[in-house]
Amino acid sequence: MRVAVIGGGIAGLSAAHELLRRGADPVVLEACARAGGKVGTRIEGGYLSEDGPNFLARPLDALLDASELRDDVVTPQPPMTRWIHLDGRVLRAPGLSLLARAGVGRALLEPLFAKPLRDDMPLGDFLERRLGRRAGGLAAAVMSAGVYAGDPAALSARDAFPSLGALAGKGSLIVNAFRRPKGPRSGIWTLRRGLGALADALALALHGRVRLGAAVGRLSPAQGGWSVQGERFDGVVLAVPAAAAADLTHGFAPKFAHAARQLRSAPVTVVHLGLRQGAVPRGFGMIDADGTLHAVGTLLPSSMLPGRAPDGRALVTAICGGARHPERAALPDGELVSAVMADLRATWGVRDTPEYVRVVRWDAAIPQYAPGHRDRVREARKLLAGLPRLELAGAAWDGVGVPDVALSGAAAAARLVP
Numbered sequence: 563m564r565v566a567v568i569g570g571g572i573a574g575l576s577a578a579h580e581l582l583r584r585g586a587d588p589v590v591l592e593a594c595a596r597a598g599g600k601v602g603t604r605i606e607g608g609y610l611s612e613d614g615p616n617f618l619a620r621p622l623d624a625l626l627d628a629s630e631l632r633d634d635v636v637t638p639q640p641p642m643t644r645w646i647h648l649d650g651r652v653l654r655a656p657g658l659s660l661l662a663r664a665g666v667g668r669a670l671l672e673p674l675f676a677k678p679l680r681d682d683m684p685l686g687d688f689l690e691r692r693l694g695r696r697a698g699g700l701a702a703a704v705m706s707a708g709v710y711a712g713d714p715a716a717l718s719a720r721d722a723f724p725s726l727g728a729l730a731g732k733g734s735l736i737v738n739a740f741r742r743p744k745g746p747r748s749g750i751w752t753l754r755r756g757l758g759a760l761a762d763a764l765a766l767a768l769h770g771r772v773r774l775g776a777a778v779g780r781l782s783p784a785q786g787g788w789s790v791q792g793e794r795f796d797g798v799v800l801a802v803p804a805a806a807a808a809d810l811t812h813g814f815a816p817k818f819a820h821a822a823r824q825l826r827s828a829p830v831t832v833v834h835l836g837l838r839q840g841a842v843p844r845g846f847g848m849i850d851a852d853g854t855l856h857a858v859g860t861l862l863p864s865s866m867l868p869g870r871a872p873d874g875r876a877l878v879t880a881i882c883g884g885a886r887h888p889e890r891a892a893l894p895d896g897e898l899v900s901a902v903m904a905d906l907r908a909t910w911g912v913r914d915t916p917e918y919v920r921v922v923r924w925d926a927a928i929p930q931y932a933p934g935h936r937d938r939v940r941e942a943r944k945l946l947a948g949l950p951r952l953e954l955a956g957a958a959w960d961g962v963g964v965p966d967v968a969l970s971g972a973a974a975a976a977r978l979v980p
């Protein structure tokens with residue numbers, strides 16, 4: 563079976579490897595000059611910076627084996643100090659000052675108020691009901707910022723955070739967290755040469771089946787299969803963002819295209835700064851719970867990982883914008899860099915001028931799973947059911963983390979070629 567995989571991000575690459583394993587003949591069509599989508603790495607001037615994610619939180623055994631990069635896995639080294647920007651102050655997490663401000667006493671009463679979650683609802687509303695306004699609001703702000711650069715008032719409690727939804731469906735979050743079987747902890751990890759090395763190696767391992775600079779603008783059913791830019795295929799994996807999927811399908815599946823256009827993503831601009839090593843603290847990074855800084859989250863990659871900055875220098879990565887403040891992601895480069903530096907001065911006392919600056923922009927960086935997301939995805943897939951072999955894969959549908967996206971691609975391939 564000859565299959566067009568439209569989109570060469572991690573979902574598309576994962577789908578192609580699974581199709582190949584199942585005996586199909588995949589061809590990956592990627593519009594950009596490199597595969598990987600938002601998973602990319604640049605090395606210049608002694609700095610190693612990521613286009614998108616810096617770490618992965620779950621294993622990717624199949625793709626590590628396919629890319630032959632298992633020996634390149636590295637884990638962050640201590641200190642792993644995390645800070646929360648709350649009420650205009652920078653507080654160590656966890657710490658007594660943070661716990662006092664968070665209203666932890668009310669949160670511990672959660673089992674008395676808990677009822678199983680039956681209907682999905684916004685994350686902020688859910689956690690405030692369970693943990694109290696102060697603790698719940700803080701938890702929702704940190705969770706939504708750290709994963710989605712999102713708005714806790716708009717994100718789903720159940721579908722944006724499946725582990726939370728599973729606990730809530732049983733009743734008390736606290737009681738069921740203690741009852742949950744303890745499996746092996748995988749921890750976060752990355753690759754010695756950056757996560758972009760994974761995408762590059764996966765594309766290389768497909769042995770010429772990846773076409774770069776191959777934008778797809780025409781897709782239509784044809785004789786029991788598909789015509790993709792006039793080329794005949796037996797099946798298609800759509801591994802592109804929801805808006806792109808809508809553009810490709812509106813001619814033959816207008817109801818699906820309409821449904822896909824309702825799914826929203828948040829813009830993010832990533833600002834990488836090279837500073838003197840002693841100018842910033844050592845640790846993991848900071849989350850802005852107030853929503854007053856230009857960066858939703860700030861990471862300190864060179865504090866934890868080898869080879870991220872030259873000797874005597876530090877790499878700081880600021881993730882700016884997001885769903886609550888998309889206007890910040892749209893600021894011009896110079897204005898945004900100046901604003902991030904002003905925030906670093908106010909929070910960590912940074913006085914240096916950066917010797918290295920790199921800005922990466924993503925207009926639709928992270929899908930925002932609103933309440934009822936999985937039901938909308940289920941209905942969207944039903945709207946494609948009467949067509950020839952066509953499957954959806956990617957962050958718009960099945961989870962925004964890189965491991966989720968990889969699983970989504972592999973699952974799409976398995977449905978296409980059982």
